[in-house]
Amino acid sequence: MNWLNKLERKFGRYAVPNLIVYLIGAYSVGFVLNMVAPNILGFLNFQPYYILHGQIWRLITWILMPTDSNIIFLLIMMMFYYQLGTALERAWGTFRFNAYIIGGILLTEVGSLLAYGLIYLFMGGSFAHTASTMMGQMISTSYINMSIFLAFATLYPDMQVLLYFIIPIKMKWMAAVYVVIMVFSVWDTYHAIYAYTQSVSTALWYAGIMLLCIVMSLLNYLIFFLSTRNLSRYTPHEVHRRQQFKAQMREPRPGSGIAKHKCAVCGRTELDDPNLQFRFCSKCEGNYEYCQDHLFTHQHIRRV
Structure with a gap:
């Protein structure tokens, strides 16, 4: 990853240690605001319509949006992602972990603004305003958490954890379940919007918004890990050659x-x-x- 090495040499001194602690702190602030003054969150969430009309603080304050309304699940999530985040920072270094998290946040914002622009262009201003309100309710750092989880599962696929403190399961299988749940959430959004509007095109637009935001928020995961891989190893010729070599090595010579x-x-x-x-x-x-x-x-x- 020569491009990341160059960035680290130039900007590495500005990296923030223990960034996951600040991210979890933002979850805590958002949870308290949701409990004591929930209306305030409507002025802090990510709505492209209001951002383009001067409320630029929403580019930062949407990180405060709580990922869960139940304090028990919130505490479990915070402890879990604190462990994942600190492990990734130890494995990658502070700068690369910063680049991964901040890259995910920026790509989420770019994807949301892109989705809003496409809706405004093809569906009109009133529909785009409604879609902007939906984005404000939907967009949170839960997708950033998902990218942290997928990164950890990629680095440590065979590490075993206790699901709900009871069921032992390997990280790679939890990641697969996570992806399936994500796909079903898009499908569920489509059905919910269709049941409310009875319009296939409207339901497809809203499901597309959600899918685009998810893909953009996880694009940092794809960029980060594809940049570290030698993709020539996965060409059909190279795969066939390695399989033949392994088969020959497994069989001892006769006699x-x-x-x-x-x-x-x-x-x-x-x-x-x-x-x-x-x-x-x-x-x-x-x-x-x-x-x-x-x-x-x-x-x-x-x-x-």
């Missing part, structure tokens, strides 16, 4: 006396008995393989 499997307890291999079956143990820390006689009777290995 070489090299075993493919070996029991970590008794040391037997398939060369000793071709009928033996071998399995890896998911509870042992490390790649330990056991024969059928010791798979369920061995003592699990733990790293000190």
Whole structure:
């Protein structure tokens, strides 16, 4: 990522440490405002119509919009994303984490303004004003949180967490569920608008607004991770070559006396008995393989 390295050398000293703490603090302020003076949020949310008419503070204050109205779920969300955010900052460094979060915020704003402009151009001013009000209710940092979650799941796909403090699940599967929920939210918005207006075109416009805002807010995730990948590794020729190489490496040469499997307890291999079956143990820390006689009777290995 040469472009990001250049930016870090030039602007790295301006990076804000522990940016996730300030983001969570904004959630807290927004939650309190929603409890004590909910009408104030109507002057702080992201509405392109009012931004283009001089209320430019909305470009910043929409970050205060609460992501949840239930204090229990809000506290759980804050603790969860504090852990994810600090882990990402340790892995990437302060500047790159800043660039990721701020990039997501800016792209969300660009996408929302773009959606408003398209609606104004094709549907007229009155419809655009209504759409602007809808954006104010819909746009919050929940999509920024989603980009943080997806980034963490990409870096640590096999890390296991407890869903609702009960169900063990790997981050990669939680990310898949997250994406499915996001798609269904767009579909649900379409049906809700259609049920209210009985207009397919109106429902499609509103669903399109939501989809565009989601895609733009997650564009920082795509830019960040695609920029770190050597995409030539995924060409059909390269994939086929690697598959052939792995297949050849998996098969020992005939008559070489090299075993493919070996029991970590008794040391037997398939060369000793071709009928033996071998399995890896998911509870042992490390790649330990056991024969059928010791798979369920061995003592699990733990790293000190």
